[in-house]
Amino acid sequence: MNPLDLSSKRVLLTQSNDFMGPVLQEVFRELGATVLADHGSLLDPKRPSELINEVGHVDVLLANLGTPAASTLASDATEDEWQEAFRHMVDPLHRLVKAVLPQMTARGSGKIILIGSASALRGIKRASTYSAARGAQLAYIQSVGVEVAGKNVQVNAIAQNYVDNPTYFSAEVQANPVFKDKLKREVPLGRLVSAREDAMFAAYLASSYADCFVGQIFPVCGGWVNR
Numbered sequence: 434m435n436p437l438d439l440s441s442k443r444v445l446l447t448q449s450n451d452f453m454g455p456v457l458q459e460v461f462r463e464l465g466a467t468v469l470a471d472h473g474s475l476l477d478p479k480r481p482s483e484l485i486n487e488v489g490h491v492d493v494l495l496a497n498l499g500t501p502a503a504s505t506l507a508s509d510a511t512e513d514e515w516q517e518a519f520r521h522m523v524d525p526l527h528r529l530v531k532a533v534l535p536q537m538t539a540r541g542s543g544k545i546i547l548i549g550s551a552s553a554l555r556g557i558k559r560a561s562t563y564s565a566a567r568g569a570q571l572a573y574i575q576s577v578g579v580e581v582a583g584k585n586v587q588v589n590a591i592a593q594n595y596v597d598n599p600t601y602f603s604a605e606v607q608a609n610p611v612f613k614d615k616l617k618r619e620v621p622l623g624r625l626v627s628a629r630e631d632a633m634f635a636a637y638l639a640s641s642y643a644d645c646f647v648g649q650i651f652p653v654c655g656g657w658v659n660r
């Protein structure tokens with residue numbers, strides 16, 4: 434059996450037009466999955482549960498949740514900035530997971546994969562609010578992962594940075610000589626991880642060959658967290 438044959442999987446992808454959404458759609462469909470791509474806002478507290486009810490059966494939840502990072506000093510970060518980071522990235526994650534888990538645990542199968550950030554694994558100046566929200570995501574995934582492992586539901590996260598995507602590394606940013614120098618200096622790989630490399634790893638986590646991972650945080654960042 435091809436471990437990346439996802440033809441039997443119904444995959445719900447959030448924020449499908451942003452962050453890693455487009456490449457995740459492409460790769461998962463190539464591997465045969467039925468991709469239920471949602472690009473709507475999840476800020477309404479009721480919307481995540483409504484979405485799960487609308488799509489029905491979900492084998493894999495791809496929680497693709499991102500928002501542009503503020504570059505504010507911690508001493509200058511406003512209450513609104515802090516609340517917005519958590520409203521966009523933390524609150525929807527909890528609501529999506531809470532809504533989809535009952536069906537997964539009832540049938541004894543399912544996968545939840547967060548597309549998160551390595552900013553929670555290494556300090557970054559002027560990114561306190563963003564990193565705090567990303568850290569909350571990862572802590573949540575670890576806790577839920579061990580909680581439902583006995584139900585044969587695998588909950589894990591990709592903690593990425595320096596992965597090619599339009600939300601954080603636009604073509605303009607990538608063309609900037611300052612950024613190119615930083616990339617060579619900060620990332621042992623010496624380049625951005627390609628969007629497809631990242632998406633293929635997500636596909637692996639969604640496959641039957643990744644049933645042994647429980648609440649794991651997988652850095653995908655070209656070695657950046659090891660510096």
